[in-house]
Amino acid sequence: MDTSRSSTDGTDSGTDGGADSGTDGGADGGAGSGSAAGSAEHDGTAGADRTGWRRWAMDTRPLRRPAYRRLWSSTIVTAVGSQLTAVAVPKQIYDITGSSAWVGYASLAGLLPLVVFALWGGAVADSMDRRKLLLITNTGIAVTSVLFWIQALVGLDSVLVLMVLLALQQAFFGLNSPARNASIARLVPEDELPAANALGSTVMQTGLVAGPLLAGALIPVIGLGELYLIDALALCVTVWAVMRLPALPPLTGSAAKRAGWREVVAGFRYIALHKVLLLSFLADIIAMVLGMPRALFPQLAAETYAPYGEGLALGLLFAAIPIGAVIGGLMSGTFSRARRHGLMVIVAVMAWGAAITGFGLSTSLWVAVAFLAAAGVADMVSMVFRGAILLSAATDEMRGRMQGVFTVVVAGGPRLADVLHGTAGSVLGARAAVAGGGLLVVVAMAILAVAAPALRRYT
Template sequence: MDTSSRSGVEDHGDAGNTSADDASAAGEPRAGRAAAGGRGAGPPAAAPPRGWRRFAMDTRPLRRPAYRRLWSSTIVTAVGSQLTAVAVPKQIYDITGSSAWVGYASLAGLVPMVVFALWGGAVADSVDRRKLLLVTNTGIAVTSVLFWVQAAAGLDSVAVLMVLLALQQAFFGLNSPARTASVARLVPEEELPAANALGSTVMQTGLVAGPLLAGALIPVVGLPELYLIDALALCATVWAVWRLPALPPLDGGRAPRRAGVREVVDGFRYIGMQQVLLLSFVADIIAMVFGMPRALFPQMAEETFGSYGPEFALGLLFAAIPVGAVIGGLLSGTFSRARRHGWMVIGSVVGWGLAVVGFGLTSNLWVAVACLAAGGVADMVSMVFRGAILLSAATDEMRGRMQGVFTVVVAGGPRLADVLHGTAAAGAGTRWAVVGGGALVVLLTLGLAVVSPALRRYRV
């Protein structure tokens, strides 16, 4: 990627000028910018909000044009990606009439996503991240077009669908580490929690709005057009990335760059040497593996909350956590300025565990939904500060690999939780499987904080 004027065009139409904020984001270290007399400092620091505004969403990062472009592209694709996420299993079920094939398709997408997320992290540390984002977003858009072509042509081939899904998830695995690692080059360190909250809120909103929109559109426009809408939305993402500044490695190209197995292994070694990074991953694994009871939602909707209507109860259970996360994001001003990031992670994971315990103990659907929503708020806080720790504690040449591992943990943890909770419920029943998992989250997290002080001591 070059540093032509399109990379730094200000939004007010001054098409020939490059903003200082974008220029600095193109790769100059923060220390170097400070030494240069504040070049790239971006908009002046705003006074702390007063009154009710201090509780509202923290939008400081949106004052920075480069981050605003990246974030605005996420708004479009957060919903669009969910259209495809609904359309693929729907089409596979229509062809086969089997939920087992839907599960096999999920596995077909998970394996390449995990492999390419790990490799993609190493690639993101070795090349210009803007160029990588352009290539991978284009690849995702092309696969969405191919989804549309096969559906419009009426191929009715599960094999074709699974190959396309694997290809799309491979592109996503390459894309995700580069996209997240780029945030630390577009906003200053003190705004990383706010930037993470903005991005996570959009993604969680997509998890709620996307499936609802897909359910409304399928009877009206049909399944093929759902893929086409996603492909068109991805074109907006490619355009937004095109206008980003250059994001090359910060060594200025002096060191030889590779992205092989050795570099991936170096990433895991780096996590082991940076205790606060390792502990942040462990905290997330504890929360997701022991405290994510979604595999039990169908059974609990039938047995525990069946008097409210099983289908109605199931929909509320699945929607409650993302709705809570969105609420947490909308109120990010209440926590985004906190400087003790380690304590925020510990407190939010403990809060998640307590919310899960409350969910497991109640037989009232509305109390259960409230507990899950509270858990969603806690999960949002945890995501925000774990992400901030990864971006601030890791050096730029390792951020891509850290985000690759983070992507794998986020994707793999809930799937391990599905197996664990399903097995525990078969032996002890759903209530004790949920309550026991939530209690383990609380105890293990507090134990982690006691025996490993690096996380609780970490602050910006």
């Protein structure tokens, strides 16, 4: 079950001169004018080659931008805090019902509002000051966390109340995420977008590792309900950081004047007309739907890796991909300056598929964990450049809607993968399903790269 709020991808020259796939200048159409970090703040030496270990270490240039630094630093606290709630909700539901099925139903209860409000939230983010929208939605998420705490404090023990609060929280997150991600291109120069994405993704992946571990340690000490309160207090840090951001109103007169479903449909039409945007979404769908094997982790822990201890095996399998992603983020200096963003996405997705195939063929737990960690590194590279393509290839008045679709793809892809892999695992066996899914990723991505040169040529 995924209750995490951070849970958190261009074009033919023939279709749109403002986002041409073959040149930087065309893709800069929206980003160049939209970067508040602009040339006035840009340090001419920022792009200078680094030597020694700095060449490999994380690229921290975006942190020299005060506004981005405030936004990023707030996620350090909330990335962990959100995971406390992500653990507490399913744990409380299971304690009340004694049924894993109800835990799954609650996950679905949160998915629909996330999808609806992420799509609508993208249109809202393109029609109003994004800073104001972030203030409203972060406050709403904080209030929801307080309500989670209150229901636990008074001992309601109502699954219905928990599901309603979860749906409300996911609706606020759906409104929040597009505005937050779209704002990054207004806070840093375009050449620093991959580095900014790497910084943000590394924090989120660290939260996926540290948050559940912290929750497991705190529940026996302070109880379940207090996890919600800690999350609410962490969100106060985010609200304070957002208050200190500059205003982020729509840049041009062509920005959406309203945020109805006509504007949402216009966003999908924009994606259809801009090949690199469409292809970047397809790359993520290929990687996640065909190659995310998390639904088979319990079966593999119980069958293939049982001699190592089922509990140890299960914990390591779930932790390996986020750990690999964190390692990839810490070493992002090795790739964040690459200019061929489309090619980097292709290579990363194929590397993901190859690593998942190796995982499926592994009988040793430690070899399996190493392959999953390698997959996590590849996933980080893919996230960094898909995010950069989304922000650079779309004009500012469309960035919110692009991020809304991105949120839906990120949330929905792994859930579809759970159904696909769970079904395949029961028919073919867990290891065959995993290895076969990884091979399908490599083949499908190779076909996409050959059939659609716009992605591999995108610079």
